[in-house]
Structure formats: structure tokens, C-alpha cells
Amino acid sequence: MATVRHDPLAFCSEALAALDRASLRRTVRSLDSAQEPQVLLEGRRVLLLASNNYLGLATHPKVVEAAIDAARTWGAGTGSARLITGAMRLHEELEAAIAELKGTEDAILFSSGYLANIGALSALVGDGDAIFSDELNHASIIDGARLSRAKVFVYRHADSGHCDALLKAWRARNPRRRALVVSDSIFSMDGDLAPLEDLIESCGQSGAMLMIDEAHATGVIGPGGRGAAAHLGLVGQIPIVMGTLSKALGSAGGFVAGSRTLCAFLRNTARAFIFDTAMPPPTAAAALAAIRVIAEEPARAERARTQATRLASGLAMHGFDLSQPAAAIVPIMVGESDATLDLARRLLDAGVLVPAIRPPTVPTGTARLRATVMATHTDRQIDHAIDMFAHARSQHPGSP
Numbered sequence: 345m346a347t348v349r350h351d352p353l354a355f356c357s358e359a360l361a362a363l364d365r366a367s368l369r370r371t372v373r374s375l376d377s378a379q380e381p382q383v384l385l386e387g388r389r390v391l392l393l394a395s396n397n398y399l400g401l402a403t404h405p406k407v408v409e410a411a412i413d414a415a416r417t418w419g420a421g422t423g424s425a426r427l428i429t430g431a432m433r434l435h436e437e438l439e440a441a442i443a444e445l446k447g448t449e450d451a452i453l454f455s456s457g458y459l460a461n462i463g464a465l466s467a468l469v470g471d472g473d474a475i476f477s478d479e480l481n482h483a484s485i486i487d488g489a490r491l492s493r494a495k496v497f498v499y500r501h502a503d504s505g506h507c508d509a510l511l512k513a514w515r516a517r518n519p520r521r522r523a524l525v526v527s528d529s530i531f532s533m534d535g536d537l538a539p540l541e542d543l544i545e546s547c548g549q550s551g552a553m554l555m556i557d558e559a560h561a562t563g564v565i566g567p568g569g570r571g572a573a574a575h576l577g578l579v580g581q582i583p584i585v586m587g588t589l590s591k592a593l594g595s596a597g598g599f600v601a602g603s604r605t606l607c608a609f610l611r612n613t614a615r616a617f618i619f620d621t622a623m624p625p626p627t628a629a630a631a632l633a634a635i636r637v638i639a640e641e642p643a644r645a646e647r648a649r650t651q652a653t654r655l656a657s658g659l660a661m662h663g664f665d666l667s668q669p670a671a672a673i674v675p676i677m678v679g680e681s682d683a684t685l686d687l688a689r690r691l692l693d694a695g696v697l698v699p700a701i702r703p704p705t706v707p708t709g710t711a712r713l714r715a716t717v718m719a720t721h722t723d724r725q726i727d728h729a730i731d732m733f734a735h736a737r738s739q740h741p742g743s744p
């Protein structure tokens with residue numbers, strides 16, 4: 345019987361067409377070179393203002409050599425999850441180095457920051473418990489919160505008073521359940537710093553756990569690149585400190601740093617740890633070398649911050665809408681998706697690669713260019729980028 349059936353995947357092309365119409369379609373661009381201040385993009389050399397390799401460590405000779413040596417000694421892969429036979433001495437050394445960096449007793453590694461958030465949140469709270477989450481938290485926090493099955497309360501961005509009110513109201517009705525407040529410490533799309541002191545205070549009053557995501561703070565802010573908690577003098581006061589090895593540390597992977605008990609609990613309960621193959625040796629060795637480099641070369645973190653300030657100040661002088669950056673992320677607000685894309689395209693024509701960030705990554709009407717700087721950008725490169733921004737905008741006087 346020859347029945348003509350509707351293509352069951354037709355919805356995919358329909359969805360893509362709808363994204364096209366709304367200027368929201370995304371495509372993956374491939375580079376032909378490493379994550380350095382200049383990259384090869386489709387045969388062209390362009391200035392990269394789009395990498396989270398904030399300190400330039402992804403190509404640091406010591407980091408690269410460590411990865412090569414580890415591949416020779418330990419192999420390319422680990423062959424199983426940590427709890428089976430995938431754990432190597434290297435993983436333990438890396439966990440100890442992370443704990444030392446963060447000023448905690450211990451740390452637990454995950455294969456990515458995404459998995460660290462999913463693993464930790466789904467292990468720490470469950471049905472009947474509550475999560476209080478900043479509205480601009482990273483997607484991996486949102487997904488971890490959903491996976492946990494706890495009730496999720498979203499508070500207004502960086503509004504610790506709103507968080508406190510939601511927490512107290514819930515606590516009054518649920519005196520015995522677990523509560524967890526979670527926030528990026530440096531926000532990934534706005535680049536600002538969370539009100540950590542106030543969150544600590546609220547959590548103390550309501551008996552809630554506090555978890556922070558230091559993905560964009562680790563390596564960049566705080567003495568010795570220790571992150572936002574150290575920057576604010578709050579080491580030891582935040583029980584759950586998550587971070588990544590994928591950004592300033594130039595490698596890949598995620599971690600949760602905290603007490604020995606917390607880490608042992610997560611090794612026993614976080615499914616993203618238990619059922620995931622251990623981090624490859626070259627990746628772990630690169631991250632370990634990177635932690636040593638940031639201790640040896642503290643000027644790198646400072647340099648990344650200086651370059652962010654240089655870029656932000658230069659753009660502000662040309663009338664672009666932005667605030668002073670807290671770390672290495674410089675968001676330039678535009679508003680509508682098509683105007684943002686248009687500006688990004690003109691910049692790329694001028695040889696500057698800076699991504700347009702659109703909904704759903706950011707709320708509707710807040711599309712922006714998200715520039716990030718690296719310690720390895722020269723002053724000339726930053727100044728050139730500022731000129732190109734001004735030029736790109738002057739070509740279309742009506743637009744941002």
C-alpha cells in the first residue's frame with residue numbers, strides 16, 4: 345500500500361524558516377586557527393572580540409605542553425567514569441589545585457561547566473524543595489533547576505531584596521524543606537557582579553544554601569584570579585562554588601568547590617558525575633597547568649580587566665550604550681535583533697568578529713553585541729576595534 349506520509353521532520357524546516365524571518369537563525373562559524381586575538385575566519389584574518397579564553401591560556405606554551413605530556417603519559421581518553429576506573433592521579437591533583445584556588449577543602453570535577461551545574465543542582469534539591477534563581481542566570485543553571493524537580497522562584501536581576509522576600513515567604517510555609525539560592529557571580533551576558541554579600545545574609549537568615557557560578561570570574565577577578573568570592577572578601581562564606589575550566593583557564597571542564605562533605609555527597613549523588621566518562625587526561629593536565637600559570641603570572645588577569653576597561657571607555661566616548669565592566673565581558677546594548685545583527689555584520693566586514701546576542705539567550709528587546717577581551721589583545725588592537733565600532737555605526741546614522 346503506497347500511502348504518502350507527511351515528513352515527520354517537516355517541523356524542523358518550518359522552525360528554521362520562522363527563525364530566519366525573525367532574524368533569530370543561528371549558524372556555526374568555523375575558524376581555521378586557535379583562539380588568539382586574531383583568528384582565521386573563512387580565509388580572512390579578523391580581530392576576535394568573542395572568546396572566553398580571557399587570559400590567552402588556551403595557547404600558552406606551558407598549558408599546551410602539559411596537554412601533550414599528559415597524552416603521552418596517560419593517553420587520550422580515560423575509558424570510564426571516575427567511580428569505575430576512569431580516575432587518575434591527575435584528576436585528584438587538579439581537584440586539589442581547584443580547592444586551593446577557591447579556598448575550599450575539596451573540589452569535584454565534571455566534564456563541563458554545564459554538567460557541573462546540572463549535576464550539583466539536581467543532587468542538592470528535589471521535589472518539595474525550592475531554588476531561588478536570578479533571572480539572568482546561565483542556561484545550565486536553569487536546566488539544572490528544572491531537572492531537580494524543585495520549585496523554582498526567579499528573582500529580578502541582581503535584586504537581593506526580591507530574592508529575600510521570595511525566600512522568606514516560602515520558608516514560612518516550608519520550615520523543613522531544603523532551599524537553595526543560586527546566582528552567576530559575574531553574569532555571562534551582562535558582565536556585571538552579583539550582590540553576593542546580601543545573598544549570603546539572606547541565606548543565613550532563612551537557612552538556605554548559597555551556590556554561585558564563577559564561570560566568568562575564575563581567573564579574571566579577585567586576588568590571584570580566585571574569583572568573585574575572593575574579590576569581595578567572602579571566601580569561606582559561600583558553601584557551593586561552581587566554576588569552569590573552559591574559559592579563563594583555557595581548557596575544558598567544570599567543578600564544584602566546597603567542603604569535603606559536600607564533594608563526597610556529590611560524588612555519590614550527582615548523576616552527571618557518576619554516569620559520565622572522566623575528563624580526558626590532556627584536558628585535565630592543561631587546566632592544572634593553567635592554574636599554575638595564573639599563580640605565576642598574576643599580571644595576566646589584571647591585563648584582561650584593563651583591556652575591558654579600555655574597550656568600554658572608548659566605546660562609551662563614541663556614545664555606545666554600555667556600563668563599566670566588572671570582568672572581561674563588555675556588552676554593547678542595541679535592542680532589536682535585526683539592528684544588532686546588522687551592526688555585527690558591518691563590524692565583521694571591517695574585520696572585527698563580535699557576536700550578536702539575541703533572544704532567547706537574552707530577554708526580548710535587549711539584543712546586544714557581546715564583546716570579550718583577552719589579556720593578549722594589544723592596546724592597538726583594542727583601539728582599532730573602537731574605531732571600527734564607530735565607523736560601522738556611522739555608516740547607518742539612524743541605527744544604534
Ligand SMILES: *Cc1c(COP(=O)(O)O)cnc(C)c1O
Nearest residue numbers: 456457458482532559588590597
Ligand atoms: C559557559 C558557562 C557555563 C558552562 O560551562 P562549560 O564549561 O562551557 O560547559 C556555566 N555557567 C556559566 C555562567 C557560563 O558562562
